Amino acid sequence: MPSDLDVIIAGGGRVGFQTATILADRGHDVTIVERDERVVDGIADEWVATVIEGDATDPGIVEQAGIERADVVAALTGESGLNLAVCLAAAELNPEIRTVARIDSASDEAYTRFVDAVLFPERAGARLAANQIIGSDVQTLADTTGDLDIMLVRVAEGAPAAGKQLTEVRFPAGTLVISDEEGNSISRPDTELAAGSRYLVAVEPDVVDEVMNLLQG
Numbered sequence: 001m002p003s004d005l006d007v008i009i010a011g012g013g014r015v016g017f018q019t020a021t022i023l024a025d026r027g028h029d030v031t032i033v034e035r036d037e038r039v040v041d042g043i044a045d046e047w048v049a050t051v052i053e054g055d056a057t058d059p060g061i062v063e064q065a066g067i068e069r070a071d072v073v074a075a076l077t078g079e080s081g082l083n084l085a086v087c088l089a090a091a092e093l094n095p096e097i098r099t100v101a102r103i104d105s106a107s108d109e110a111y112t113r114f115v116d117a118v119l120f121p122e123r124a125g126a127r128l129a130a131n132q133i134i135g136s137d138v139q140t141l142a143d144t145t146g147d148l149d150i151m152l153v154r155v156a157e158g159a160p161a162a163g164k165q166l167t168e169v170r171f172p173a174g175t176l177v178i179s180d181e182e183g184n185s186i187s188r189p190d191t192e193l194a195a196g197s198r199y200l201v202a203v204e205p206d207v208v209d210e211v212m213n214l215l216q217g
Helices: 014-025 037-046 059-064 081-092 109-113 121-134 205-216
Strands: 005-009 029-034 050-053 073-076 097-102 117-119 137-141 150-156 175-180 198-203
Touching: 005 081, 014 029, 029 081, 037 050, 037 198, 059 081, 059 205, 073 081, 073 150, 081 097, 150 205
Parallel strands: 005 029, 005 073, 029 050, 073 097, 097 117
Antiparallel strands: 137 150, 150 198, 175 198
């Protein structure tokens, strides 16, 4: 995958527009396909991306957007079925394209059979909100396709794990301390969990409370 991507985004609403803005800021070439004339006018005023008014399920419209040369199509409308249709049509027109579909249910695994990646922005937004509410001691860093959490956790003074090596802490099954905050090396059995330092931790949901108790007290 090249570093400068040619991306088509179907849907210029809140999610589509913000995604386009981030991609454009990172130097990628973005084209938005949006069927609502008023939304198209708003996006055009921002000068973030090329904007095409029309239905992204229409092969003529996505061909106009440059589907044959695009690296990625991201269907980000608020309708899961429409997003799937856009991705399937795009893959038919350009078999090499990467497809990303926004879905409306975190547990809707049916879509993963047909697209390369799914996006559930409500869950990502909720996790970001939780990060802001909790503060800097515990932050969820990644939204995986399953329920696994990748978190950056600060070891609290006086916590059961503080000052101990990994081999001395009885973490529950379903826990992996990946590295320290800098991420320069993978944690080893003799890695010390220093109080005040943060560590990258992968945790299965049913043991999150137990892990937090060990690291935060």
